[in-house]
Amino acid sequence: MTWDANLLWQFDMLILLMMVICAVAALSLKGLVSSAVVTGAYSFFTCLMWTHMMAVDVAFTEAAVGAAVSTVIIVATAQYINPWSKD
Amino acid sequence: MDEFFFFIVAKYNYWASLILLFIGLYGMIAKNNLMKKIIGMVIFQTAILIFFVSIGVKWGASVPIIRFFPDKQPLLDATAYANPLPHVLILTAIVVGVAVLGVALAILQNIQRIHGTIEEDEILEDMRK
């Protein structure tokens, strides 16, 4: 597997587009729990992006730390506080 | 025009990270809910990390794990692999980011405990009392 923009740049673009969408969604959703889950999805796309950029070690870490641990603690906190945001 | 298009497209991951950077910055500064601020912070940090990893990407390069072929010398040519140094740095940065996230959430819980809300305007009102 090598970096070949001719073959896979559409896939790349798709991932980046999804990342932007997730980022915007995470910031604009009213429910904090759904916001947290979308952040997890955002992390997951980041993870894919990195795999595609040949950074598998970073992707592992992001999957474990970003997508899993971060999401869990954000969701846990969202349970503790008022789960509905004003904006 | 073609050149400009190429300029935009050829560096699309940089542009994407820039867009994410501004989304994150917007979230950190403009959002009223502190949890949203934290999520903005996460996005902001990740955008920088994507930028960093993009540095290491090369045309025709592969995952930075030395490849062994049957009956051949291992491939030791540096141009065949993505630059691993940014990856190493990013690993550290991710961990730092999660640590910041943890501290931020802990503080957030305490803010909820003290002020009973995590909306910035309500907190400021509460503090004025």
Added chain:
Amino acid sequence: MMDQTPVFIIAIPLFASLLLTLIGPLGPRVAYGLLIGALSLSLGASLATMVRVVQTGQAIHYYMGDWLPPMGIELVIDHLSAAVLVMIGVCALLSGIYSMHTAGQDNHDRLNNYYALFSLLVTGLLGMASAGDVFNLYVLLEISALASYGLLARGGGKAYFATFKYLVMGTIGACFYLLGVGYIYIMTGSLNMADLADILSRESLQESVSIRIGFTLIILGIWTKMALFPLHAWLPNAYSRAGTATACLIAPLMTKVSVYIMLRMMFTVFSADYIFNQIAWSSLVIYMASAAVVLGMITAFAQRDMRKMLTYIIVAEIGYMTGGAWLANTAGYTGAVYHILADGLMTLSLFMAVGAIIYRTGDTSANAMQGIFRRMPITAAVFLIGAASIVGIPPTCGFFSKWYLLQGAVQAGAWIFVAALLIAGLMAAIIFFRLLEAAFFGNLDDEGLSVGHSAPHSGTGAVQMREAPLTMLVPLAVAGAALLGLGIYTNEVVTYLIRWSVPAGF
């Protein structure tokens, strides 16, 4: 053994902080002893390193685990970092000793965790001062920042929200720094400071836009961290709402070390020539610094809360150092570096004096100062020395840093900065005069409490003296004496330490 001192400086407080998290059941006394022991040893190592640097006249390069740069982690201790390391060590040890009573007051439970954060913060600061690698610097910056978030948040109540704001701003600053480092790394392929300096001095990179963006981002990030004027909003609330022991540690050190990083980046990684001829922001930065100095002092004047007043004075002092560094001459640079050392001690002694007064009176407003000269003469004397130093009265060290800064400003023709420094000096005189007058005479507004003309009075006997406990008083007195000592030995500090680090091209 002597060769290993650079690593001991950082490793000892780091391991102490790990150990401190584990020894909770042994009780706060043990934790306190461990903290003081670690800080003393670290200070000793710093001093030994400084002696070595001064004796050999050369920077010490220490390669972690013998991995050579640019791959390995390198610690570089030159004259500048040696001076800053000793300053950090002294301030940390003094505020560590000082924290015995106040830390317990602010943190009712798990004192060992508090001390672990304390030690971790010191580790981060010491590491920043000795890092020879821009990425390590980022990690250490975040380590100390994380520890400081934890410490500041333990002030409780309103401190949480202030800390949250600081956390957001601090993260933005650190991320900007990291982004800038990324840009520099794209263009140079190196992260080692000496290596970077070598590559960046090449002709082809002088004009590069990426390098320029990288530099801008790095400097913006550092300015956010050090609360330079328009970016300072987070600092006063975060520092003034912290616990006394925390404020005594963080207020003198965090911003000063950030200034040190700015100097490192400006003059070690980039060169004076690049900064002042290629970037050429000097006049803009001088305006910002002047605004910081004047507005910081004016805002400080408007405060009733003593600690908030001191934090605005920190904002003004940051302006002093930034302005000095951007004056682009030897005197200005000397003033900026000397002021890092001087202001660390000044802020420390003022915060400790105010902390002691608050400890005894329980009042944080200026009213607490009433009659302090009678009730707490030593505290009041140290406060007086610290105030004199901020105002710039010889022979305290504040005078000499102001001397160099003014000299640099005059030589650079930066009259706006000269005016700002003078106005700030006079403003500081007014600010402290108000407090000291109350401290001297008792009641501010009402004449009833002041001692009348005809009342025969033998002096000290009538009002009961009640100084703070000895663990607070001793570091307080040491800090006050250090202010005078540093002032008197300005020549030695400048000749043996600062002159060596004056960047080429001045």
Added chain:
Amino acid sequence: MFPVSFYQIAPVIALCASLLAVPLIAVSGRHPNLREFWTFAAAALKFAMVLSLTGWILAGNVITVDLINVLPDISIQLRVDSFGMVFALVSSFLWIAAALYTVGYMRGLAEHAQTRFFVCFALSLCATIGVAFSGNLLTMYLFYEMLSLSTYPLVAHHQDREGRGGARKYLTFLLGGSVGMVLPAMIILFSLSGNLDFADNIYGGIIPQGTGNLLVTILFVAFLFGFAKNGIMPMHAWLPGAMVAPTPVSALLHAVAVVKVGVFCTARVMLYIFGIDVMDELNLGVAAAYIVSFTIVTASIIALTKDNLKARLAYSTISQLSYIILGVALLTPSAVQGGLIHIVNHAFAKITLFFCAGAIYVASRKKNISEMSGLGRVMPFTFGAFALASLSMIGAPPVGGFITKWYLLVGALDAGQTAIILVLLASTMLNVAYFGPVTYKAFFGKPNDSISENPKIKEAPLIMLVPIVAAAIISVLLGIFPHIMMQFVRMVTT
């Protein structure tokens, strides 16, 4: 007379004598006699040390002692020359007299916080000697600031609203002048010339050739007004405000330490930093002479309107101080000599006047001149001394002030400044007008009821009377044997 090495140590001992006394005084606060003993011991030691240097200085030597190297190019340096000697002799001698008087005054009125008072008194004398013996501008600035701060508690001694207001004004003017004007001027000067050491003679100065005229003028103005202790209008306003202090402090402030330090610093800077040549070339001397002439006349006129004796004396001080600067500003040798000798003459005369004012207050609790009618018959010694000292102020022979006036007039004639001569004559008339009535009324006025019916009013205690009479006698002696001090002053101009 003494080994040479002694002369290196003596100035330091003179400087530190009062500094060392500070902790001793502070510790023995509960034993007034012991506490006062330390004051006297320090004063005596200081005076002895200064006195022992006179022979060596008169032989034409200059002593320089480097204390600490605070900055790479500048050190805290002591330098004893004939100019500094004049001032050091006067201030160290008058400390003994003032201490004697202070003890009487403070005990007579049972003042509060006497320990603090004596501590600050000692500190301010240390600063005064420091200024007199300073070898460069930085050292002078250091001691100048030390004096401002250590006299603050003295001015605010009464701790009431009035005292605090006066002290606040005092510090505002002094710190504003020194931090706002002298400090930047000093740093600009340092950037220009690379050092701050005083020149060897009064002609050359240290300002390098080719410095812009405008810059030199700005520096000159900054120094002239920045040393606000010299009381040049409009920086004089602190002086009447500081009158709220106890009388020994007023005596010290107005006669010896504070104002004289201001004048001394101004003269030192004019002569040894700018130099006569530069001042002559840029006409700075003439400009300064007119500025201070205005102060001389205006302050005298204001003094006429004051009924409070101490306030009248304060404005008289403002006026008399300007004589000294006037002499220096005229730039001719006679005028400079006249100006400098006035440091001595005015010190003795003015301290006598203030001592008298204090003695009158202690004895009769009277502050206003209009109430003192006939008081001279009850207090003949006090008012006799007062009369002698006023004669010195007026400039009548044979009292010291005459010498001043003589040299100033000769100097003004040399300089060809007719207007200045008129100013001197006018101010002499005004002096007569505001000092004459005090003595006249006291001796020949009709005693009002409160004095004639109150048998308790008599001379002040002996411990106060002795310094008064001694100072008055010395004032006269200075007029009869002027060469004792003139020989120092002559050395300055040669």
